[in-house]
Structures are given as structure tokens and as C-alpha cells.
Amino acid sequence: MAIDKSEIVRKLVPVFRHYGYEGATLSRISKATELGRASLYHHFPAGKQGMAQAVLTYLGEWFDATILDPLQSDKEPVERLKAMSDSLNQFYNHGQDSCILSAFSWGEGHDLFHAQVQQALKTWVDRLTQVLIEADLSAALARQRAEDAVIQIQGALVLTRGLNSTAPFERILMQLPDELLKLA
Amino acid sequence: MAIDKSEIVRKLVPVFRHYGYEGATLSRISKATELGRASLYHHFPAGKQGMAQAVLTYLGEWFDATILDPLQSDKEPVERLKAMSDSLNQFYNHGQDSCILSAFSWGEGHDLFHAQVQQALKTWVDRLTQVLIEADLSAALARQRAEDAVIQIQGALVLTRGLNSTAPFERILMQLPDELLKLA
DNA sequence: GTCTATATAGGGATAGAC
DNA sequence: GTCTATCCCTATATAGAC
DSSP states (O other), X not given: OOOOHHHHHHHHHXXXXXHHHHHXXXXXXXXXXXXXXXXXXXXXXXXXXXXXXXXXXXXXXXXXXXXXXXXXXXXXXXXXXXXXXXXXXXXXXXXXXXXXXXXXXXXXXXXXXXXHHHHHHHHHHHHHHHHXXXXXXXXXXXXXXXXXXXXXXXXXXXXXXXXXXXXXXXXXXXXXXXXXXXOO | OOOOHHHHHHHHHHHHHHHHHHHOOHHHHHHHHTOOHHHHHHHXXXXXXXXXXXXXXXXXXXXXXXIIGGGGSXXXXXXXXXXXXXXXXXXXXXXXXXXHHHHTSSHHHHHHHHHHHHHHHHHHHHHHHHHHHHTTOOHHHHHHHHHHHHHHHHHHHHHHHHHTOSHHHHHHHHHHHHHHHSOO
């Protein structure tokens, strides 16, 4: 019978997020999914790379639906940005879970997935830029602020894991909407 | 005869920075240093972990001497911060080289070096806080801005590698001094 | 201080029975 | 769809000659 594939992928996610691509060994994956090697290769004929791709796709869809699409709603810009902060806090578990885009930016993971990582980051910045333009910021300033937003989120994730405290991440998220919209 | 140990460590640095701890295999290390396995273990009896520790110590000393100590000079705060930006641009090669602190924050690297990573980040934030207090910011605001600075630098490194462009990193560094000192 | 050879474990991946 | 067994390769690490 057709098993719930996305159920497996959901169990794959934390392994790749925590260990990165090269650190996500078949042993760790097997343990986390409670599936033997043969089963894993049955579901993912492309092997480990296929599993990583499935994780990337799964999280990408979650991100699109939960973070990016609401940025295009018809609510006020400030409301859309607040909604993004709330969803990001969930998505990154208060900053305790790392971003797959940075987890895949080392060694072999970088070689394999750089194009997709780049595309995801660009899309995120583009969508944010659009919201800020709708809030009457100049195109140039909007793009700069959008970039700043992504920078602050990614940096806060690094600091939060490094300092072992969720405080920096949650503070950044809270300040973000007003800071992005403030007058130059 | 005593060989120049730090010469070897210098060659070790880019390997651990690029691949992280688990991705820095003996093969890659051997290739980068042009030393055979036996030679590597002769110089580093503690093996790979010892090599990683040597890299961490080496970069830590460079960072202390080049970034942190000048923050305590008797120049004007704004001048000290500008000097930090310049040195960081060198240290991270315009954002193209990653931070060893984030490279060691995955999997086994995290387990082994988290305490040292945490200490290094804390020290950096503390030193910056002190400079901002000397610039007449309140203690609370100074600490928050100091944290923001490290967040922005780390985030810009992520974005710069992800987008394959040095622009975000260099822009952040350029804006940093004035932004940290601006009135609330 | 570096070489060759080797030990032992674990890596990713596959075959065939069930 | 999962199991056991196995393949080949690479991982870290060490021993002993030179």
C-alpha cells in the first residue's frame, strides 16, 4: 500500500537541518525515520541526495504557502509583516531550528544545492521588496530593507544557536515590521 | 627540526571554514596541507579534533588581536567601529569566507566546540557593548545594538554566500558604525 | 618528519528473499 | 515494503621502516 511519503520526509527534516548535508549520514537518517536502509532506498531511489532534495522541496512549499503567499494578501503591509514574523517564529521554532538554506551551504551540500538556495533567497527578498514598495518606500530603499530583513533573520538564527538563547531571534522578529516600515 | 606549525594551521583554516567540522575529512586536509596522514598525526597527536582546535585557537587569536583589542583603543568610538568594519572585511574576505563559529555549529562540531563558540560570541558582544556605552548610549541600548551588530554580520555572511555576491556584506559593514551610534 | 602499509569502523548503495 | 547480507569505498587512526 502507498505509504505516506510526506510522513517520512517530515522525519527527515530535522536530520538535515541539524547535521547539514554531509553530516546527515544514512545511519542517522535510518535512526530518525525508523526505517532500514533498504526501505529508504525503496522510497528514495536517488539515495541520500534524493532525500535531501525532498526535504528542500517540502520546506520550500511550506515556506511559500505559510510565509511568502500571505505577503501578497490584501491586508495592510504592517499586518502582513507581522504575520510573517509570527510564522517565522513557528517555522524556526523560536530560532532553535536552523535554516535549511544555511545548513546546505557547506561542502558538498553547497555544490549540489547552491542554485536552489540562491533562488529561494532571491524570491524571499523580492517578495519583501514588493510589500515595502506597496508601503510607499522607494524601490531602492525597499530592496535594501528587504535584504536587511533576511540578513537579520539569518544572523539571529546563528546567534541564537551560538548563545543558546532564543532571545535574540524573538527580539529581531518583534522589531522587524516597524523597523522595515519606518521613514528614512 | 621544528617545523613552522602555524604554517600548517594556516593551510588548515580554509578547509574547516569551507566544509565544517564533519566535512573536513582527512583526505581534504591532506590535500590542502600537502602532508600525508602520518605527518598530520605527528603534528597533531589529537587527530582531527586537535586540528580543528588549532584552527579555532589560531583564528581566535587573530580575532582578538585584530578586531577586539582595537575596540579598546583611545580613539573616538566611531573610529574604533570603522576600524572594526575594515578589519572584518579582510577577515571574512569580503564575506566570501565563512565564520568558523557558524561552520562549527553543526552536528559533531557543535557538540565538541559549542562552549568555545558561545564564549567567543559573548566576548564579541561584550566588547562592542562597552564601546557603545563609552559613546553615551544607555547600557540596555548598547547591549542590544551590540547584539544587532553581530547578528547583521553573521546574517550578511549567510546571504553573501547564498546569493554569491559580496554586496550585502560590504554594505552592512559600511553602514554599521553610524547605525550603531545613531540616537535612539 | 615523512613514508608505506594496515587496522577498524562507517560511509553510500544494492541484491534477492520474504 | 522491509529484511538480511553484502559490495566497494572512504572515514579516522596507528605501526614501524627509513
